[in-house]
Amino acid sequence: MLAEIGATSIDDLFATIPAEYQLKRDLDVPRQHGEQEVIEAFKAYSAQNATGYASFLGAGAYRHYRPVIIDSLSQRGEFLTSYTPYQPEIAQGTLQALFEFQTMICDLTGMEIANASMYDGSTGAAEAVMMAVRVTGRNGAVIARTVHPEYREVLRTYAQHQGIPLTEVDYTGESGRVDLAKLDAAITEDTACVLIQSPNFFGTIEDVAAVAEIVHAKGALLIVSIAEAVSLGIVAPPVEADIVSLEAQSFGVPVGFGGPYCGVIACKEKFLRQMPGRLCGETTDTEGRRGFVLTLSTREQHIRREKATSNICTNQSLVALMVTIFLTVYGKEGIRELAEQNLAKAHYAANTLGANAKLLFNSAPRFNEFVLETKDTTEAVNAGLLKEKIIGGFPLGHHYPELGANASLWCATELTTRVQIDAAAAALKA
Amino acid sequence: MSDEKFIGTPRKATTHTSQNEGLIFEKSSPGKKAYRLSELDVPAVDASVLLGKSVRKEYGALPELSEIEIVRHFTRLSTWNYAIDLGMFPLGSCTMKYNGRVNEAVARFEGIAEAHPYQPESLSQGALGIMHDLSQYLIEITGMDAITLQPAAGAHGEFTGILMIRAYHESKGNARKKILIPDSAHGTNPATAAVVGYQVQNLKSNAEGMVDLAELEKLVDEDTAALMLTNPSTIGVFESEIHKIADILHAKGALLYMDGANMNALVGKTRPGDFGADVMHLNLHKTFSTPHGGGGPGSGPVACKAILEPFLPTPIVVRKADKSLAFDYDRPLSVGRVRMFYGNFGMFVRALAYTLANGPDGLRLTTEDAVLNANYIRAKLEGYFELPFKTPSMHEVVFSDKLQAKNGVKTGDMGKRLIDYGFHAYTVSFPMIVSGAMMIEPTESESREELDLLIDALQQIAREAAENPELVKTAPHTTRIRRLNETAAARNPVLRWKAPPSSIPLTPDSAAKEW
Numbered sequence: 001m002l003a004e005i006g007a008t009s010i011d012d013l014f015a016t017i018p019a020e021y022q023l024k025r026d027l028d029v030p031r032q033h034g035e036q037e038v039i040e041a042f043k044a045y046s047a048q049n050a051t052g053y054a055s056f057l058g059a060g061a062y063r064h065y066r067p068v069i070i071d072s073l074s075q076r077g078e079f080l081t082s083y084t085p086y087q088p089e090i091a092q093g094t095l096q097a098l099f100e101f102q103t104m105i106c107d108l109t110g111m112e113i114a115n116a117s118m119y120d121g122s123t124g125a126a127e128a129v130m131m132a133v134r135v136t137g138r139n140g141a142v143i144a145r146t147v148h149p150e151y152r153e154v155l156r157t158y159a160q161h162q163g164i165p166l167t168e169v170d171y172t173g174e175s176g177r178v179d180l181a182k183l184d185a186a187i188t189e190d191t192a193c194v195l196i197q198s199p200n201f202f203g204t205i206e207d208v209a210a211v212a213e214i215v216h217a218k219g220a221l222l223i224v225s226i227a228e229a230v231s232l233g234i235v236a237p238p239v240e241a242d243i244v245s246l247e248a249q250s251f252g253v254p255v256g257f258g259g260p261y262c263g264v265i266a267c268k269e270k271f272l273r274q275m276p277g278r279l280c281g282e283t284t285d286t287e288g289r290r291g292f293v294l295t296l297s298t299r300e301q302h303i304r305r306e307k308a309t310s311n312i313c314t315n316q317s318l319v320a321l322m323v324t325i326f327l328t329v330y331g332k333e334g335i336r337e338l339a340e341q342n343l344a345k346a347h348y349a350a351n352t353l354g355a356n357a358k359l360l361f362n363s364a365p366r367f368n369e370f371v372l373e374t375k376d377t378t379e380a381v382n383a384g385l386l387k388e389k390i391i392g393g394f395p396l397g398h399h400y401p402e403l404g405a406n407a408s409l410w411c412a413t414e415l416t417t418r419v420q421i422d423a424a425a426a427a428l429k430a
Numbered sequence: 431m432s433d434e435k436f437i438g439t440p441r442k443a444t445t446h447t448s449q450n451e452g453l454i455f456e457k458s459s460p461g462k463k464a465y466r467l468s469e470l471d472v473p474a475v476d477a478s479v480l481l482g483k484s485v486r487k488e489y490g491a492l493p494e495l496s497e498i499e500i501v502r503h504f505t506r507l508s509t510w511n512y513a514i515d516l517g518m519f520p521l522g523s524c525t526m527k528y529n530g531r532v533n534e535a536v537a538r539f540e541g542i543a544e545a546h547p548y549q550p551e552s553l554s555q556g557a558l559g560i561m562h563d564l565s566q567y568l569i570e571i572t573g574m575d576a577i578t579l580q581p582a583a584g585a586h587g588e589f590t591g592i593l594m595i596r597a598y599h600e601s602k603g604n605a606r607k608k609i610l611i612p613d614s615a616h617g618t619n620p621a622t623a624a625v626v627g628y629q630v631q632n633l634k635s636n637a638e639g640m641v642d643l644a645e646l647e648k649l650v651d652e653d654t655a656a657l658m659l660t661n662p663s664t665i666g667v668f669e670s671e672i673h674k675i676a677d678i679l680h681a682k683g684a685l686l687y688m689d690g691a692n693m694n695a696l697v698g699k700t701r702p703g704d705f706g707a708d709v710m711h712l713n714l715h716k717t718f719s720t721p722h723g724g725g726g727p728g729s730g731p732v733a734c735k736a737i738l739e740p741f742l743p744t745p746i747v748v749r750k751a752d753k754s755l756a757f758d759y760d761r762p763l764s765v766g767r768v769r770m771f772y773g774n775f776g777m778f779v780r781a782l783a784y785t786l787a788n789g790p791d792g793l794r795l796t797t798e799d800a801v802l803n804a805n806y807i808r809a810k811l812e813g814y815f816e817l818p819f820k821t822p823s824m825h826e827v828v829f830s831d832k833l834q835a836k837n838g839v840k841t842g843d844m845g846k847r848l849i850d851y852g853f854h855a856y857t858v859s860f861p862m863i864v865s866g867a868m869m870i871e872p873t874e875s876e877s878r879e880e881l882d883l884l885i886d887a888l889q890q891i892a893r894e895a896a897e898n899p900e901l902v903k904t905a906p907h908t909t910r911i912r913r914l915n916e917t918a919a920a921r922n923p924v925l926r927w928k929a930p931p932s933s934i935p936l937t938p939d940s941a942a943k944e945w
Contacts, residue, residue: 001802001806001878002802004806004809004810005802005805005806005808005809006809007805010798010801010802013798013801013802013805013822013824014699014700014798014801015822016667016668016670016821016822016824017668017670017699017700018670018672018673018705021672021673021700021701021704021705022699022700023698023699023700023701023704026698026790026791026794027567027570027571027697027698027790027793027794028570028790029567029570029571029785029789029790029793030567030785030786030789031789031790032786032787032788032789032790032791032792033786033787033789035532035787037786038532038536038783038786038787039532039535039536041786042536042539042542042779042783043539044556045539045541045542045556045557045559045560046539046540046541046542046556047541047556048541048555048556048559049541049542049545049549049553049554049555049556049557050541050545050546050549050550050553050554051540051541051544053549053553055546055549057546057548057549059548060547060770060771061546061547061548061771063544063546067464067465069497069500069501071538072501073501073504073505073508075534076504076505076508077513077514077515077516078508078509078510078511078512078513078515078516079504079508079511079513079723079724080513080515080529080534080721080723081513081514081515081529081721081722081723082511082512082513082514082722082723082724083519083521083524083526083722083724083725083854084722084724084725084726085724085725087512087845087846087849087854087855088914089846089849089906089909089910089911089912089913089914090510090511090512090849090854090906090909091510091511091512091724092507092510092511092910092911093507093508093509093510093511093724094507094511094724094725096451096453096507096510097504097507097724098724099453099925099926099927100453100454100455100927102925102926103453103455103491103926103927104491104492106490106926107489107490107491107492108490108492112926113925113926114925114926116725117726119582119583119586119727119769119774120582120769120770121770122767122769122770123582123586123768123769148770150767150770150771151770153766153767153770154766154767154768154769154770156766157593157743157765157766157767157768158625160766161593161596161625161626161627162625162627163627205481205484207484232486233486234477234481234485234486235481235484235485235486236483236484236485236486236487237486254543254544254776255543255544255545255546255547256537256542256543256544256545256775256776257542257545257546257547257554257557257771257772257775257776258547258770258771258772258773258775259582259727259769259771259772259773259774259775259776259777260582260726260727260729260774260775260776260777272923272925278725279923279925280925281919281920281923281924281925282919282924282925283914283915283916283918283919283924284914284915284918285911285912285913285914285915286904286912286913286915287911287912289911289912291911291914292914293914293916293919295916295919295920295923295925296920296923297920298920300617301585301617301618301620301621302616302617302618302860303617304617304621305617305620305621305630306620306621306623306624306630307624308617308621308624310621310625311585311586311588311589311618311621311622311624311625312583312585312586313583313584313585313617313618314582314583314584314585314715314725314726314727314728315583315725315726315727316726316727317723317724317725317726317727318721318723318724318725318726318727319723319726319727321504321723321724324454325500325504327492328454328464328493328495328500328503329464329465329497329500330464330465330492331458331462331463331464331465331492331493331494331495332489332490332492332493332494333463333494334463334464334465334467335489335492336486336489337467338465338467340474340475340477341467341470343475343477343480343481344470344472344473344474344475345472347472347475347480348472348473365480365481365482365484382550386550386553391546391549391550391553394548414467414468417471418471418472419471421472
């Protein structure tokens with residue numbers, strides 16, 4: 001091949017790199033591993049992580065059962081190793097699956113349109129806020145403090161250089177819901193949108209209709225972020241919202257130490273032109289047959305460059321496929337049954353664990369998470385639980401200092417067993 | 431096929447069932463199930479009592495099918511995709527290399543796939559170890575001093591890097607106003623600069639398609655925050671005066687951001703940190719073999735020099751005095767978080783597996799093969815297609831459709847025609863500084879035999895463009911569907927399925943009668 005090129009050595013091909021910047025040594029990385037050695041190396045990493053523990057952690061990453069066919073299908077090379085479907089004639093598999101994904105997300109969230117995915121729920125929420133700023137021509141955003149603390153951190157990062165002032169609004173001690181009076185007071189004529197999460201970070205289901213009434217009376221948009229997607233199986237969708245930012249990880253995506261997950265933005269159709277990210281649309285080919293294409297790309301960076309609605313390019317397509325398969329497996333009956341099981345497990349866990357601790361925010365409904373105030377500090381309680389191979393709740397004191405060092409957020413899903421709940425309750429009592 | 435010809439053959443049987451597959455909603459019938467939940471081991475609850483008016487009543491079009499129907503549906507859809515596993519994907523700038531399956535296997539180990547991001551650090555040492563080790567190797571590969579793995583994709587990495595540049599300048603008392611971007615850049619570059627609140631100033635390329643040093647010298651001033659530069663450039667050429675570019679910027683206090691999309695041309699042969707880049711992102715889904723998955727997930731780590739290290743997003747992985755690994759959140763100068771948790775961790779696992787499977791010699795050989803393959807294609811196709819820039823190519827080569835356009839055949843047509851020959855199209859119409867660009871990146875994964883097939887195909891297409899342009903202009907001819915009407919899709923957007931108003935829902939009974 002070198003002869004065909006007219007080169008004498010491989011180094012001829014790198015001659016445009018100035019000699020002083022050519023690397024003349026081996027990179028200092030581990031020597032080449034055989035496949036068996038790669039497997040062994042990762043077995044060793046894996047063994048240093050928790051396995052065989054009962055876990056009560058949720059807080060934005062939810063353990064749910066993953067039907068086996070999610071991986072059998074999404075691991076097919078035709079899905080796994082395909083590219084962004086810019087050549088639709090040979091990418092109809094990905095495109096049709098995305099169209100099905102968009103449809104399911106619309107129906108689940110109660111919105112009219114949905115995009116083909118965002119990176120995750122945190123960046124999705126930030127993009128939704130920026131979208132609301134473009135739609136309204138106003139520039140402030142009001143955020144409930146019960147939105148996931150890390151979502152709020154990401155939003156601050158995104159907003160800081162766009163001149164979007166952020167105001168945070170507190171929750172009420174009785175319900176854990178956003179304080180409606182304070183919310184009303186916080187919204188001004190410059191407020192583009194209000195961002196709430198439901199179920200919120202405490203697991204509490206917000207009164208979306210009441211919030212929407214306040215927000216819309218001031219001419220602002222309501223964005224509802226949903227971190228626990230399985231809740232949509234039993235909790236009414238936020239149809240009163242203008243934009244929904246969903247983290248779909250609960251739909252068949254491994255918790256996987258925090259990613260990759262699957263964000264998605266859904267909204268009212270009238271905001272279509274301000275939607276960030278890729279959109280898949282239906283059309284026909286030259287012979288009139290139905291087919292699908294990426295569409296409305298004049299919103300996107302590769303066409304609009306600095307005037308694009310977002311800089312997003314790569315999204316979470318394969319994860320969106322996992323979500324689509326998950327939702328197909330469960331269907332409309334299964335998603336409800338699954339969510340009901342979560343509700344039952346969390347209800348049992350809250351009452352059982354709550355017998356030996358104080359259960360907070362009792363005056364509003366919750367989904368599969370709840371806040372406990374234990375007699376001892378969360379640190380001490382969790383250290384005791386670890387000895388029983390139980391990972392306790394997420395400590396809330398850092399993000400919500402007013403709740404103190406004894407408050408923690410617990411989660412139970414269909415994977416949490418009664419035995420585990422009873423064992424945790426016994427350990428709390430001890 | 432007519433019913434007469436196939437008498438005795440059931441009507442549903444077709445020679446190629448995968449050619450006819452409706453939407454999942456059209457296949458749904460009420461009451462079908464593909465799941466069975468575990469028996470509930472706690473008392474059942476009444477949702478309407480617990481949730482009150484918040485209880486859900488409507489479920490829309492969620493489908494109901496049996497498991498085999500679901501398996502067939504998605505398997506059939508998959509057969510409509512082209513993929514690396516089926517053949518070469520010569521997409522310039524996308525680095526469509528083989529995605530090793532050992533990467534997928536290790537990513538599914540229980541301790542890795544089921545690790546919760548908030549589980550105690552003492553029970554996350556394996557996950558932290560993966561992040562720490564990958565970070566060290568990427569720092570070594572790039573020649574940088576520090577890194578964050580948090581960004582979820584390349585554009586997200588750009589966003590992070592430019593945020594850090596902004597924070598750096600702010601720490602010196604002036605955020606500065608503009609970012610210089612060559613006209614050959616990826617669209618994400620200007621979009622990113624805008625998101626971080628910078629004005630975009632366009633930098634014209636010189637006749638060789640490279641940075642024009644005189645022009646750069648003229649434009650860089652005290653308001654310039656940085657230059658965003660792809661190296662090798664989007665025409666696949668190494669900016670051989672890169673150190674001078676860095677010097678010009680640094681002399682005015684501006685920084686050099688390197689878009690690492692084309693890092694597959696450099697790994698093991700040269701290091702951006704050595705030639706003057708201050709901050710750069712990597713695309714793990716390009717250079718480090720994590721699968722593209724039809725458009726994502728990606729991962730866009732950002733590596734930087736020590737001067738930018740204080741501004742990295744939180745948290746970062748640190749080794750404590752007792753040798754254990756931990757997250758450090760206490761970083762007052764940080765730009766903040768760009769994503770919840772720690773990034774697309776599953777991609778870190780795969781990229782680390784790739785790095786281990788290659789080692790220093792494999793990584794270097796990978797780069798050499800990628801560059802060799804691109805130059806082989808260039809040598810074999812020069813003359814068939816116009817080569818707008820004669821500068822030596824690295825890992826990709828950019829031709830143009832100038833010779834074929836005379837017959838009305840455009841780059842997009844030839845890309846479509848390439849599909850008929852069993853390949854994916856090359857990258858069409860990018861970079862924009864080349865009119866009618868045809869950008870080809872073979873990667874190291876392709877054998878000479880596969881390269882020769884691609885070369886034959888493109889040579890044949892060049893002949894067709896001269897002799898039978900209509901054949902090329904109406905391609906592809908062999909796909910399940912023909913060219914799609916993208917204008918209609920944009921003009922009248924149909925973005926979701928809706929049940930036809932007149933449809934009578936299929937019941938198991940009526941579905942059976944269809945047979």
